Amino acid sequence: xxxxxxxxxxxxxxxxxxxxxxxxxxSRLSSSLRDSLSQRRPWLELIDRTSFARPDxxxxxxxxxxxxxxxxxxxxxxxVSLVLAFSLLxxxxxxLVLLSLLGAWMFLYLFRSSDQPLVIFGRGFxxxxxxxxxxxxxxxxxxxxxxxxxxxSALTVGVAVVCLHGAFRVPDDLFLxxxxxxxxxxxxxxxxxxxxxxxxxxxxxAGRV
Numbered sequence: 284x285x286x287x288x289x290x291x292x293x294x295x296x297x298x299x300x301x302x303x304x305x306x307x308x309x310s311r312l313s314s315s316l317r318d319s320l321s322q323r324r325p326w327l328e329l330i331d332r333t334s335f336a337r338p339d340x341x342x343x344x345x346x347x348x349x350x351x352x353x354x355x356x357x358x359x360x361x362x363v364s365l366v367l368a369f370s371l372l373x374x375x376x377x378x379l380v381l382l383s384l385l386g387a388w389m390f391l392y393l394f395r396s397s398d399q400p401l402v403i404f405g406r407g408f409x410x411x412x413x414x415x416x417x418x419x420x421x422x423x424x425x426x427x428x429x430x431x432x433x434x435x436s437a438l439t440v441g442v443a444v445v446c447l448h449g450a451f452r453v454p455d456d457l458f459l460x461x462x463x464x465x466x467x468x469x470x471x472x473x474x475x476x477x478x479x480x481x482x483x484x485x486x487x488x489a490g491r492v
Contacts, residue, residue: 296315323361336453344450344461347454348450360443364441366440367437369437370433377429380428384421384424391417
């Protein structure tokens with residue numbers, strides 16, 4: 284009597300465990316973006332022609348930039364993001380490389396179950412080896428290809444546009460919310476948004492340990 288055939292069994296628990304972590308990450312990221320966009324100022328107020336004037340001195344320019352950064356921080360972040368997006372869309376190869384790198388981080392490390400080993404060409408890789416490989420790949424892509432120079436150029440153009448607008452936009456008619464500190468500028472906004480996103484990603488990584 285022949286023995287019954289052995290059917291291959293997939294680890295459905297390991298596969299399905301990625302879904303809650305991915306949903307948690309997307310939920311926290313979406314919540315952070317909504318909270319940030321709720322602080323956006325009206326675009327018509329940003330481009331009000333009657334509020335533009337040449338600064339009297341360098342000190343006046345710096346003072347205007349600081350006040351405008353605190354008030355229009357979300358709008359300025361959107362402008363810088365649009366410049367980055369336009370630069371990447373105009374260079375499809377760089378965009379493809381960045382998307383591939385992001386996908387590698389997400390599916391090979393962040394959202395891969397810790398009890399599901401990574402196997403490439405018949406060789407298994409531990410989490411530490413996978414992380415080291417992704418870090419090396421990121422360094423190579425950012426610093427040793429045209430992607431790094433493209434991102435640097437786009438950020439430089441975006442920051443230049445923001446500083447130019449901030450220097451010529453008279454902030455006398457701008458009033459910050461009482462609970463919002465006067466020095467809470469663009470860098471503070473980006474830092475808070477990045478911290479929220481990092482916390483979401485950290486919670487996913489913590490689930491792997």
